[in-house]
Amino acid sequence: MSRHAAGPGRGEPATFEESPTKPRRKRVVLADSRAPVTVLRTAMELEEQTSYGEELVRQFIRVQLKAGAKLWGLGVLFLAALPAAFHFLPHLAELSFAGVRLPWIVLGILPYPLLFGIGYLYNAIAERNERDFVDMVEK
Amino acid sequence: MELNLWAVVAVLLVAFATFYIGFRSSRLASTTPDFLVARRTVRSSRNAAAVSGEYLSAASFLGVAGLVLKDGADALWYPIGFTAGYLALMVFVAAPLRRSGAYTLPDFCEARLGSKALRGLSTVFVVFIGMLYLVPQLQGAGLTVARILPFPPWIGSVLVAAVVIVNVFGGGMRAITVVQAFQYWLKLFAIAAPTFVMCALFFGNGGLATTTTGLTEPLPPTFTEAVAIDVQTPVVLQVKEHTWLSAEGVIDDRPAHGSTFWAPGEYSVGAGTRLNFFEGSSVPVVAGAPADNESWLRPVAGTSDMFLTYSLILATFLGTMGLPHVLVRFYTNPDGRAARRTTLHVLLLLSLFYLFPVLIGALSRLYVPELLVTGRTDLAVLALPSKIAPGVLGQILGAVTAAGAFAAFLSTSSGLVVSVAGVLSTDMLPGRVRDFRYATAIAGVVPLALSIILRPTDLSLTVGMSFALAASTFAPVLLLGIWWRRLTWVGAAAGIVVGGALVLAALVVNTVSNYTGDWAWSVLSQPAIITVPVAFLTVIVVSKATQRTLPPDVNRIRLRMHAPDRLGFIRDRDIARFGTAEERARLANGRHRQ
Numbered sequence: 001m002s003r004h005a006a007g008p009g010r011g012e013p014a015t016f017e018e019s020p021t022k023p024r025r026k027r028v029v030l031a032d033s034r035a036p037v038t039v040l041r042t043a044m045e046l047e048e049q050t051s052y053g054e055e056l057v058r059q060f061i062r063v064q065l066k067a068g069a070k071l072w073g074l075g076v077l078f079l080a081a082l083p084a085a086f087h088f089l090p091h092l093a094e095l096s097f098a099g100v101r102l103p104w105i106v107l108g109i110l111p112y113p114l115l116f117g118i119g120y121l122y123n124a125i126a127e128r129n130e131r132d133f134v135d136m137v138e139k
Numbered sequence: 140m141e142l143n144l145w146a147v148v149a150v151l152l153v154a155f156a157t158f159y160i161g162f163r164s165s166r167l168a169s170t171t172p173d174f175l176v177a178r179r180t181v182r183s184s185r186n187a188a189a190v191s192g193e194y195l196s197a198a199s200f201l202g203v204a205g206l207v208l209k210d211g212a213d214a215l216w217y218p219i220g221f222t223a224g225y226l227a228l229m230v231f232v233a234a235p236l237r238r239s240g241a242y243t244l245p246d247f248c249e250a251r252l253g254s255k256a257l258r259g260l261s262t263v264f265v266v267f268i269g270m271l272y273l274v275p276q277l278q279g280a281g282l283t284v285a286r287i288l289p290f291p292p293w294i295g296s297v298l299v300a301a302v303v304i305v306n307v308f309g310g311g312m313r314a315i316t317v318v319q320a321f322q323y324w325l326k327l328f329a330i331a332a333p334t335f336v337m338c339a340l341f342f343g344n345g346g347l348a349t350t351t352t353g354l355t356e357p358l359p360p361t362f363t364e365a366v367a368i369d370v371q372t373p374v375v376l377q378v379k380e381h382t383w384l385s386a387e388g389v390i391d392d393r394p395a396h397g398s399t400f401w402a403p404g405e406y407s408v409g410a411g412t413r414l415n416f417f418e419g420s421s422v423p424v425v426a427g428a429p430a431d432n433e434s435w436l437r438p439v440a441g442t443s444d445m446f447l448t449y450s451l452i453l454a455t456f457l458g459t460m461g462l463p464h465v466l467v468r469f470y471t472n473p474d475g476r477a478a479r480r481t482t483l484h485v486l487l488l489l490s491l492f493y494l495f496p497v498l499i500g501a502l503s504r505l506y507v508p509e510l511l512v513t514g515r516t517d518l519a520v521l522a523l524p525s526k527i528a529p530g531v532l533g534q535i536l537g538a539v540t541a542a543g544a545f546a547a548f549l550s551t552s553s554g555l556v557v558s559v560a561g562v563l564s565t566d567m568l569p570g571r572v573r574d575f576r577y578a579t580a581i582a583g584v585v586p587l588a589l590s591i592i593l594r595p596t597d598l599s600l601t602v603g604m605s606f607a608l609a610a611s612t613f614a615p616v617l618l619l620g621i622w623w624r625r626l627t628w629v630g631a632a633a634g635i636v637v638g639g640a641l642v643l644a645a646l647v648v649n650t651v652s653n654y655t656g657d658w659a660w661s662v663l664s665q666p667a668i669i670t671v672p673v674a675f676l677t678v679i680v681v682s683k684a685t686q687r688t689l690p691p692d693v694n695r696i697r698l699r700m701h702a703p704d705r706l707g708f709i710r711d712r713d714i715a716r717f718g719t720a721e722e723r724a725r726l727a728n729g730r731h732r733q
Contacts, residue, residue, distance in 0.1 A: 043706060046698060046702070046706070046708075047708075049694055049695060049698075053698075054694055057694070057697060057698050057701065057702070060701060060702075061622070061697065061701050064701065065622050068230040068231060069230075071230065072226060072227060072230045072231070075223070075226060076223075076456065079219065079223065079452070080449070080452060082438075083216075083438065083439050083445050083448045083449060083452075084445065086437075086438045086439045087439045087442075087444075087445045090437075093212075093436075093437045093438060101212075101436055103212045103215075103436070103437065103438045104212060104215070104436070107212060107215035107216070107219065107438065108215050108494075108497050109494070111219045111222070111223070112222060112490035112493065112494070113490070115222055115223055115225075115226050115486055115490065116483075116486045116487055116490055118226060119225075119226055119229055119230075119482070119483045119486045120483060122229065122230055123229075123479055123480065123483050126234070126479065127476065127479075130476070130703035130704075130705075131703075133702075133703055134703050134705050134706060137706060
């Protein structure tokens, strides 16, 4: 948040020794020159809604939506295929591993690591997209 | 069931711990943003525990095991759907919703679409969904307490409502965040520990080899001991094998006294009938549920079953994001990135929890099949411990599960009361802390009165139905509002009205058909597969037809919702409306708390 760090609160002005006769001197600080000043042209474009800024945002939203829809779609496709698979291939339901029937493994345990894995992957991708966008805006 | 003193102590301990934790955290709460959204300072690990604590209601804690006991493999879709709903929430909703800066769901609708009318409409729906949820929670609490104490059910309802109202009154969101996080871990312990002990006892006794009817055999379950069952509500039972029993009461509209023989077929048993079964005789099952163990093990029997499963998948996968009391927790995150991480964490916590009710449901099939006769299968979690481990150990395990169930009622009710009170106080009242407290009293007392007046069967809004309602009303508005630029408030309002009306119509028709001979199409019991696509289509078509009502600042709002947090475009609307002058100035600078 460096770009807004400049403000009157920082860098307390040096005050002289209190003396009853002299009027107190006060330094008025308009902008602290010690704070890093970065001109963020792209950020301004975003804020001011120029056509370039709007196009950037539109592209970024599309990238995020595509990443999310792909991963979510993949997970849902797998899960949604299961009822049909058990309906049309009934012998699948009779297989068993270690005394537990296949449907109970596939429906009782498997979906949870799958859902978490997809969530983890999406989180990583979405955060990377956001970092890329910020880097591009602040370069 | 005999008086279990352990359970009484456990339930009172949970009530006291809840009150104490809430009271301690209340001291920090003083402003409207405190009460509404806990000042948006909740870290993601704690928030995730709180979201899970609130979400795991009685339907999860008691209901999932009961459904597994009754429906077998098909019921496994409920916990999958409950969890998968959070994946959609995380991928499509969490971060943009938080960045919109809204503090309630109606506020989001106004922020995105700039319409007071839409805000009013969604206020009505939020309050409606909240009340529909609260009444069964309070009634469930009453029934649980009535099981362990010789008190009428309303005592339990009053106890839960009192603890919740006092907590929310004192600290709003600030107070219940810690309470709900605590209750998640309590519930996980209360279901995991008894499950481990019961599985150890089960396998220690010889496992499946000792059971009279294995779970893979094409036979009905059998009674492990002689049982007397009092039928309280009329029920139709399907009998698979010749059964001798003695009955006192009404069977097939004729009085029955003494020894009776049941050939395979269906029998209707009147209220107040007492059925005595012998040890080892096969268990009749409520009509409509799989009667023998082999079909219980199998997922999907027939096309209509598959259709219903898909409908349930649609309702739960999209319904979670439309539940106002779940969303209200997401506004408490510091920023969008934290909201996304919270949801990821929730996926982990829920996955951990749902392994256990499934195991309990399967064990119940062997040990408490009598619940299948009365249809009260949701009592499985409470009844199983004393059956599997007679004596003190069983009583202690039963006390632990009862405490967990009580925590489930408390945490879900707290979340519902906060979300309804937040909406009432900011939309119907000026939104000061005082107004939030008035609203809390309304949001707690009205459902309490309803829960005492209405019989539990009057409100047959099942879990699946409430998810269908959420998926057909708020889910389209959120998804399209966040990702589709051309959504208009007219389209959103039309979608909410059409989707909501369709689900409610299905509910009414289904209830009427239940009383008059089950003539309704089975899809009406889970209408999401029709109502959700219709609601989405309505929103899209009406929006396209009303493009001139597009909000003028739509691009600015989209930028705010999607721009990464570091760029600092978030404007918290609760600060803008209720904050102090200094907080507002800081907000205008584009800086927000990190």
